[in-house]
Amino acid sequence: MLRDFKQSLLISAWFVFLTFPLMAVRVNTTDQVVTWRLMNMVWVAIGSFVLSYAWRFMLERKKVRKKTAEEGADTRSKLQIKLEDMSFRYKAMGGLLIVALVYPLVVNTYQTNIMISALIYVVLGLGLNITVGLAGLLDLGFVAFFGVGAYTFALLNHHFDLGFWMTLPLGGVFGCLLGVILGFPILRLRGDYLAIVTLGFGMIFKVVMENWDSLSFGPSGIANIDKPGLFGMDMNLAQSTTYIYYIMIALVVFTILITNRLKNSRIGRAWIALREDEIACVAMGIDMARTKLSAYALGAFWAGMVGVLFASKTTFINPASFTFMESAIILSIVVLGGMGSILGVILGAFILILMPEYLRDLSEYRMLAFGAAMALMMIFRPQGLVSGLRQKYEYKGTKDQVNNG
Amino acid sequence: MADKKHKLLEVKGLTMDFGGLRAVDSVSLEVHEGEIAALIGPNGAGKTTFFNCVTGIYNPTKGDILLHPKGLETRRLNGLKPNKVTEMGLARTFQNIRLFQDMTVLENVMIGRHCRTKSGIFRSIIRDKGVREEEQQIVETCYQLLEKVGLGDSANEFAKNLPYGAQRRLEIARAMATDPFLLLLDEPAAGMNPQETADLDHLICRISEEEKIAILLIEHDMKLVMNISNPIYVMEYGKKIAEGSPQEIKDNPKVIEAYLGEETED
Numbered sequence: 001m002l003r004d005f006k007q008s009l010l011i012s013a014w015f016v017f018l019t020f021p022l023m024a025v026r027v028n029t030t031d032q033v034v035t036w037r038l039m040n041m042v043w044v045a046i047g048s049f050v051l052s053y054a055w056r057f058m059l060e061r062k063k064v065r066k067k068t069a070e071e072g073a074d075t076r077s078k079l080q081i082k083l084e085d086m087s088f089r090y091k092a093m094g095g096l097l098i099v100a101l102v103y104p105l106v107v108n109t110y111q112t113n114i115m116i117s118a119l120i121y122v123v124l125g126l127g128l129n130i131t132v133g134l135a136g137l138l139d140l141g142f143v144a145f146f147g148v149g150a151y152t153f154a155l156l157n158h159h160f161d162l163g164f165w166m167t168l169p170l171g172g173v174f175g176c177l178l179g180v181i182l183g184f185p186i187l188r189l190r191g192d193y194l195a196i197v198t199l200g201f202g203m204i205f206k207v208v209m210e211n212w213d214s215l216s217f218g219p220s221g222i223a224n225i226d227k228p229g230l231f232g233m234d235m236n237l238a239q240s241t242t243y244i245y246y247i248m249i250a251l252v253v254f255t256i257l258i259t260n261r262l263k264n265s266r267i268g269r270a271w272i273a274l275r276e277d278e279i280a281c282v283a284m285g286i287d288m289a290r291t292k293l294s295a296y297a298l299g300a301f302w303a304g305m306v307g308v309l310f311a312s313k314t315t316f317i318n319p320a321s322f323t324f325m326e327s328a329i330i331l332s333i334v335v336l337g338g339m340g341s342i343l344g345v346i347l348g349a350f351i352l353i354l355m356p357e358y359l360r361d362l363s364e365y366r367m368l369a370f371g372a373a374m375a376l377m378m379i380f381r382p383q384g385l386v387s388g389l390r391q392k393y394e395y396k397g398t399k400d401q402v403n404n405g
Numbered sequence: 406m407a408d409k410k411h412k413l414l415e416v417k418g419l420t421m422d423f424g425g426l427r428a429v430d431s432v433s434l435e436v437h438e439g440e441i442a443a444l445i446g447p448n449g450a451g452k453t454t455f456f457n458c459v460t461g462i463y464n465p466t467k468g469d470i471l472l473h474p475k476g477l478e479t480r481r482l483n484g485l486k487p488n489k490v491t492e493m494g495l496a497r498t499f500q501n502i503r504l505f506q507d508m509t510v511l512e513n514v515m516i517g518r519h520c521r522t523k524s525g526i527f528r529s530i531i532r533d534k535g536v537r538e539e540e541q542q543i544v545e546t547c548y549q550l551l552e553k554v555g556l557g558d559s560a561n562e563f564a565k566n567l568p569y570g571a572q573r574r575l576e577i578a579r580a581m582a583t584d585p586f587l588l589l590l591d592e593p594a595a596g597m598n599p600q601e602t603a604d605l606d607h608l609i610c611r612i613s614e615e616e617k618i619a620i621l622l623i624e625h626d627m628k629l630v631m632n633i634s635n636p637i638y639v640m641e642y643g644k645k646i647a648e649g650s651p652q653e654i655k656d657n658p659k660v661i662e663a664y665l666g667e668e669t670e671d
């Protein structure tokens with residue numbers, strides 16, 4: 001403790017020394033005067049001291065926790081223990097659902113719109129969570145599936161006047177198909193190679209959409225896409241935003257239900273086994289090709305579906321919406337939230353999408369904060385915000401108790 | 406030959422090259438029904454490579470691997486994918502433990518049931534009655550297996566939290582969940598203390614007798630296998646240098662040399 005204190009003092013002194021010329025001295029060359037802003041130095045000193053001390057404290061805590069884990073003690077956090085209690089979980093979910101349903105009625109359209117964006121990323125995150133979080137297959141081009149869904153709706157709507165509800169499942173199916181097409185050539189790849197090929201795949205999608213004018217209308221994109229209809233009712237902007245919000249909530253709930261079922265099924269276990277150890281996985285009789293393809297396809301399915309909704313919400317799409325940046329954000333959501341954890345991904349999406357919206361003042365430093373947050377996570381909580389919840393089975397009581405996150 | 410026990414696995418002249426290195430050099434070996442056969446030899450002799458060839462992880466350079474399941478036609482395993490080999494009834498464990506660390510102990514065993522069950526994606530989503538029953542069946546089978554290897558109490562713990570000896574037993578349970586008729590164990594006693602080793606020997610004998618699973622066992626330590634396995638095959642520098650009963654192996658000058666040679670090198 002005292003050592004940490006001393007170290008932090010030292011670091012703070014060092015910072016004061018380093019930043020002194022920059023922060024404390026201001027030379028006004030026209031008036032030939034020097035102003036000393038000593039107050040700045042005090043702030044630097046306090047700031048660096050607090051940060052350094054917090055840093056040390058966190059590292060220390062991590063070490064202690066690792067030690068207790070090695071001794072076999074219970075290292076689950078209070079939140080985790082709570083989450084493993086089913087009745088608490090049902091109550092929490094019910095409460096959240098009520099809040100979610102009331103939300104658009106108490107806030108304005110602008111807020112609802114932001115929330116819709118966040119929910120879109122929740123579904124994208126849950127989709128990618130299957131590929132990356134459960135099956136452990138890196139995918140840096142996930143946005144391509146999102147784009148396919150969006151273009152599916154935009155084009156079908158433009159050429160054939162197909163409606164939102166008709167195309168919603170179609171978008172998912174096309175996403176799925178593209179997932180399989182991507183899956184085949186990369187079945188044998190691992191690690192860095194997988195990263196490069198999927199990255200390229202995402203880029204190719206955007207380039208094709210930019211240049212294949214006759215299909216996609218190039219960079220100018222497609223406008224006037226229909227909003228989701230409700231029995232042909234006329235809706236003003238606010239009403240239709242609220243309507244889309246409720247569709248989105250339904251889609252999120254649907255996604256959670258299905259991915260949760262998959263996760264604790266025979267297929268889901270195979271995905272996790274593949275992530276944990278590929279060789280052991282095939283040696284236990286699991287068909288690797290089939291498992292990998294299904295992981296890509298089912299991840300892509302959700303991206304395709306929510307892509308349809310995205311096109312319908314914005315009523316205009318062009319290739320600029322489907323950049324690598326989007327893939328990176330979705331991947332960050334999964335990594336930040338905790339690989340394989342549904343709750344984690346939802347939290348991750350809200351943090352990464354809502355924070356920048358509400359901290360608009362900091363928008364210039366957005367990417368900086370993003371990077372810093374990621375680096376800090378990797379150091380202090382590499383497993384993500386929520387992790388380590390697995391299904392528990394009870395044998396003697398013939399009924400199995402479902403317990404997962 | 407007709408009076409002999411049924412031959413399950415027959416490997417003829419198996420050779421495996423890694424570039425210029427011949428890790429396994431025309432090794433032949435047979436495992437019969439009810440046997441606990443052992444493959445021993447100094448480190449780097451090529452035992453694990455032999456296993457990897459038989460289980461489809463490597464495709465051997467030369468030779469034949471034939472599986473004769475009882476009551477079914479003979480199958481040649483060369484070039485088959487590992488999961489196909491496992492489906493045919495040949496399961497294995499790994500020398501360097503390869504458990505699914507972030508899954509629970511029970512889930513690890515449940516993975517073994519994958520190739521014997523069939524709920525697909527759609528039925529897993531709908532979760533109809535058949536799927537629920539199958540899941541329940543899997544859980545029960547796996548629990549029983551865990552109890553057999555003495556891990557019933559740790560079913561819901563993470564595999565990574567098990568002590569070393571228990572991890573090795575879990576690997577055995579996981580392999581047994583695939584319903585094999587032949588089990589290949591790669592140094593199952595490595596890193597165990599004498600008490601754990603004794604328990605393990607006991608377990609292996611029980612698997613052989615009660616489950617009617619034939620076993621091919623790799624052990625680095627010669628003394629250890631002497632009392633449970635027969636026949637014993639000895640490898641050195643990729644070649645098979647001896648085979649026979651424990652007594653024959655003990656008295657074989659080549660084997661003695663191989664082991665003494667290794668000890669003076671160390």
Ligand SMILES: Nc1ncnc2c1ncn2[C@@H]1O[C@H](COP(=O)(O)OP(=O)(O)O)[C@@H](O)[C@H]1O
Pocket residue numbers: 423426428446447448449450451452453454455
């Ligand atoms: N994948 C591989 N590539 C190249 N050489 C290998 C490979 N696997 C094993 N070897 C070599 O084959 C030889 C036999 O190794 P191994 O089968 O592991 O021996 P053992 O299990 O008997 O200790 C060793 O010299 C090892 O270095």
Ligand SMILES: [Mg+2]
Pocket residue numbers: 452453454500
């Ligand atoms: Mg070996």
